[in-house]
Amino acid sequence: MVTFQFIPYGEVEYLSSAKRINRLLNIVKENKIVLMEGRLKKQEEADLIEITMEEINSKFRGIELSVIYPDNKHDGMKKVKTHVMNALLGDRRGMTIIGPANVVRKIEQNPDKIELFTRDSKKRRR
Amino acid sequence: MVSVWKKLMNKFLRNLFKRKSHVKLGLYGPPNGGKSTLANKICEDWLGESMSSVSHIAHETREIVIKEQISIKNKKGKELSFSLVDTPGIATRIDYEDFIKRGMKNTMAKKRAKEATKGVIDSIKWLDTMEAVVVVLDSTQDPYSQVNITIMGNLVARDIPVLIAANKVDLKRSNMDRIKAAFPQYNVVGISAKYGKNVDEFYEELFKVVK
Numbered sequence: 210m211v212t213f214q215f216i217p218y219g220e221v222e223y224l225s226s227a228k229r230i231n232r233l234l235n236i237v238k239e240n241k242i243v244l245m246e247g248r249l250k251k252q253e254e255a256d257l258i259e260i261t262m263e264e265i266n267s268k269f270r271g272i273e274l275s276v277i278y279p280d281n282k283h284d285g286m287k288k289v290k291t292h293v294m295n296a297l298l299g300d301r302r303g304m305t306i307i308g309p310a311n312v313v314r315k316i317e318q319n320p321d322k323i324e325l326f327t328r329d330s331k332k333r334r335r
Numbered sequence: 336m337v338s339v340w341k342k343l344m345n346k347f348l349r350n351l352f353k354r355k356s357h358v359k360l361g362l363y364g365p366p367n368g369g370k371s372t373l374a375n376k377i378c379e380d381w382l383g384e385s386m387s388s389v390s391h392i393a394h395e396t397r398e399i400v401i402k403e404q405i406s407i408k409n410k411k412g413k414e415l416s417f418s419l420v421d422t423p424g425i426a427t428r429i430d431y432e433d434f435i436k437r438g439m440k441n442t443m444a445k446k447r448a449k450e451a452t453k454g455v456i457d458s459i460k461w462l463d464t465m466e467a468v469v470v471v472l473d474s475t476q477d478p479y480s481q482v483n484i485t486i487m488g489n490l491v492a493r494d495i496p497v498l499i500a501a502n503k504v505d506l507k508r509s510n511m512d513r514i515k516a517a518f519p520q521y522n523v524v525g526i527s528a529k530y531g532k533n534v535d536e537f538y539e540e541l542f543k544v545v546k
Contacts, residue, residue, distance in 0.1 A: 251488035251489050251491070254481075254485040254488065255459050255485060255489050258455065258459060259455070259459050259460075261427060262429070262452040262455045262456050263452070263456065265452045267431075267445075271426070271427050271429055271430070272427045272428060274481045274485075276484070317477060318477075318481065
């Protein structure tokens, strides 16, 4: 059985980067797949990889990570509107998927779809 | 505010080095993309010696390797001088059992896995010190991996000039178009570091990126 845990943006919005990463990683270490609304900052993604490496042992072998993010090809007013919305409400667009490596074999990402392959079943699709 | 300050500092440092016409050039990418093979090719071409050991088993490079003072010349006779930094491949998972499957003994596999995790941490930490980066990707593999996207995103955030070397173009499964489509805003040059294919074009592109 595979368990998915949804994390709404509001749940991690006001956490510091370190706390946000730890919150996500602690769930993943319980062998659950995290579906987080929005995405981490670029530096936080790098920090997530770094902290994951520090935590690797014989039981925890790392993570599989994928982010879907809408193409930001707006121009003019739409772009300004997006920036204002992001500044006021935070960047809630997109979805971050983090799974434990011992459960998720790989996540294949084509620009607009994600395929998640688990270890215990041959193929699972989202 | 911090990121703006960081960007300004990076720009200042890069301009400082630009005047000296000597930069710190990093080779980044996922494991087994051919970073060390490319590092060796560059060093063999311009110094007459190799730099790193290579292997078909992932995470062969587990420590940062630096070769100081490499000077290359382009067709116009212009010179570019840099320190070449070969970094361990960046990955989100390291499983010692993968090394056992490749024929390693249990103790060696665990040791390699431990060293590899440290290598990934070092690679990420060293990002801040780079003045230009060549991202080496295996052109037979899916370029849309989150590791690739995270590396590119972090280089952009640090305002570091990037050249993508799509390696292993000698292989049948190589797909340059997919890499170009995945990263349309970057210079992509297809090479075979192992057989030296297109490396002259790679050096020319390097001059464009590291002005």
